[in-house]
Amino acid sequence: MLCIERHYSLKPFNTFGLDIFADYYTEINQVEDLTTLRRMDVFRHEKRVFIGGGSNVLFLNDFFEGLVIRIVTKGIQIVKEDENDVIVEVASGENWADFVTEMVRRGYGGLENLSLIPGSVGAAPIQNIGAYGAEIKDCFQLLQAIDLKTGSHVFFDAVTSDFGYRTSFFKTLGFGRFVITSVQFKLSKHPKIKPDYGSLKQELDQLGIQHPGISDVSEAVCRIRQSKLPDYTQLGNAGSFFKNPIIHRLLYEDLVREFPDIVAYRDGSETMKVSAGWLIEKAGWKGKRIGNVGMHDKQALILVNYGNATGTELYNYAMQVQYDIKKMFGVLLEPEVNIIH
Ligand SMILES: Cc1cc2nc3c(=O)[nH]c(=O)nc-3n(C[C@H](O)[C@H](O)[C@H](O)COP(=O)(O)OP(=O)(O)OC[C@H]3O[C@@H](n4cnc5c(N)ncnc54)[C@H](O)[C@@H]3O)c2cc1C
Structure with a gap:
């Protein structure tokens, strides 16, 4: 049964660990509940936001004046299988990291580089999650959604989802x-391993693994993530706060003349992807703490809540970083995290 709560704490449901409340809150345990919810006054008249794990959102205010809807639907099923591939359909409320672990355990390859990314399956396509040389678009087959305007069930394939770097049609x-x-993935029973991403390759080499399988890759990724990223249960954060900016080759050439150690990769014939972490560090923001907020001292791209920060404090700090980077390099940093007003 659909239950609408009032004045509900969102502290467990945002990885920044903000002590915030929603005026209205509900959980969706089965897809049919969405149809019921769509007809309710609270849905039609209140401002609303959907969340999964709350690991890529920043609520600006201590009180969200509207309805927060958390998707907690569960279920993993094989919809098609042959000797080479398997198509797996997963409910949006499944935990992403647990789902990947389960696929690796079953020997289905394709998602292992994306091990241990926090959040839900349903949110993963929103920003085409990616890490260690892979993105979900590589294994994505199809997703099912409800069009909130019409109430109809709709399907999106990889083309209509329009995936890009940390973005999609849905963003x-x-x-x-x-x-x-729900989301469907096409996974392989004879996977092509992707071990070549810099730090992953290094980790595998250090472990003495020359011909890794999917579980080796998954374990190596987990080891790297656990050693390098701050644990959000201890130090609130939402992973990388900004995307790596993509800039024109000509701007890049100007920057290299002034900053020969700039870190960037070719992104297209005329564009370069610049390391946002490098820009932030170069501008002096890495490890710089103002009150309860700062960019992490080991991971310059991660904005952290050192204690009792508010959403506004975090946001204002991020905007100062953005302003400085623009002034110093002429490059606009775009937040990867979804800002909820
Ligand atoms: C420590 C840490 C490390 C991270 N590392 C990575 C990484 O390596 N790579 C990466 O890509 N990301 C990373 N992230 C970001 C985050 O894990 C992903 O973006 C994840 O997919 C967010 O899932 P979520 O369920 O928590 O989404 P939420 O934060 O709950 O929501 C994110 C957005 O999706 C919308 N949304 C959520 N569920 C649905 C739904 N079912 N239908 C429609 N809209 C929905 C929300 O409204 C919001 O706009 C990291 C985050 C943390 C905290």
Whole structure:
């Protein structure tokens, strides 16, 4: 049964660990509940936001004047299988990291580089999550969503999802209109391993693994993540706060003349992807703490809540970083984290 709570704490549901409340809160345990919810006054008249694990959101205010809807639907099923591949359908409320672990355990390859990323399955396509040389678009087959405007069930394939670097149709033109209810992945029984990403390769080499399998890759990724990233249960954060900016080759050439140690990679024939972490560190923000907020001292891209920060404090700090980077390098840093007003 659908239960609407009032004045509900969101502290357990945002990895920044903000002590915030929602005026209205509900959980979706089965897809049918969404149809019921859509017809309710609280849905039609209140401002609303969907969340999964709350690991990529920053609530600006201590009190969200509207309805927060957390998707907690569960279920993993094989929808098609042959001797080479398997198509797996997963409910949006499944935990992403647990799902990947389960696929690795079953010997289905394709997602192992994305081990231990926090959050839910349903949110993963929103920003086309990626890490260690892989993105979900590499294994993505299809997703099912509900169009909140019409109430109809709709399907998106990889083309209509319009995946890009930390983005998709759902973060751009389709923003706010669709709730993702399940995602299908095409995984391989004879996977092609992707061990070549710098730090992953290094870790595998250090472990003496020359011909890694999917569980070796998954374990190596988990080891790197556990050693390098701050644990959000101890130090509130939402992973990388900014995306790596993509800039024109000509701007890059100007920057290299002034900053020969700039870290960047070719992204297209005329564009370069610049390390946002490098920009932040170079501008002196790495490890710089103002009150309860700072960019992490080991991971310059991670904005952390050192204690009792508010959403506004975190946001204002991030905007100061953004302003400085623009002034110093002429490059605009775009937040990867979704800002909830
Ligand atoms: C320590 C840490 C490390 C991280 N590392 C990575 C990384 O390596 N790579 C990476 O890509 N990301 C990373 N992230 C970011 C985050 O894990 C991903 O973006 C994840 O997919 C967010 O899932 P979530 O369920 O927590 O989404 P939420 O934060 O709950 O929501 C994110 C956005 O999706 C929307 N949304 C959520 N569920 C649905 C749904 N079912 N239908 C429609 N809209 C929905 C929300 O409204 C919001 O706009 C990291 C975060 C943390 C805290």
